[in-house]
Amino acid sequence: MLEGIDHVALAVSDLDESLAHLNEVWGLDEATRERVEEQGVEEAMLALGDCCLQLVAPAGKDSRLMRYIERRGEGIHHIAFRVEDLEATLKHLKDKGVELIDDSPRPGGGGSLIAFVHPRSQNGVLIELIQRPR
Template sequence: MLLRIDHVGIACHDLDEKIAFYEKVFDVTVVSREINEEQGVNEAMLHIADGEGGGSYIQLVQPLHPDTPVGRFLDRRGEGIHHIAYGVPDLAKAIKEMEAIGIRVIDKEPRHGAMGTSIAFLHPKDVGGVLTELVESPRPQS
């Protein structure tokens, strides 16, 4: 089911400051920035590498407001790893498979993710205490 680690989501207070840090320390490049109102974040995707199943990234997420999921995470835990995301070939199928084996799916229907992806989150209590995101990359246009 899993193609690759798509990205690691890192919660931060200051997106521009964290981008500068990652660019300087790890020599990575921002390939996408967007505001995702639905998720309540300002986000940046930093490219790490490409592989057979697609690219791998670091996703930096800054809350738009303190009462968003990422805002509450920062208040409780401070900056750091927020979630891990795995690339899947068929998100709708993956959601059904997770539900069939008793994994609680937070997003019953795929929703908009960064860079045109479709995403769904799994409940952390059902996957070892880690907020887990499944990501389907957009299909290339023919």
């Protein structure tokens, strides 16, 4: 069902500062960057072997992510599993009684479809499911 880890997302306060740090210290380069207005975040992807690191920063003061960082601090925010068929995966999870944040696929970056699973039923881990375009 799961094809692999697509990316690991880090919540950071200042996207530019974190990107500069990851480049200077770890030699990682920004691959893509986009502002997702409806979620109040700005995201950057950095290739790392076969996976990616994603940086997610609050865009605007009323961002939910800003409140998350104030409460929990910066750090690893979620892990994204790549799936072949997101619709089928969500049906499977519902059948297993798993609590979902998104009941059905919604558009993500780069033409992907995504859905989030609630951390409550997953050992406190926020899981994103992502179906990449073929």
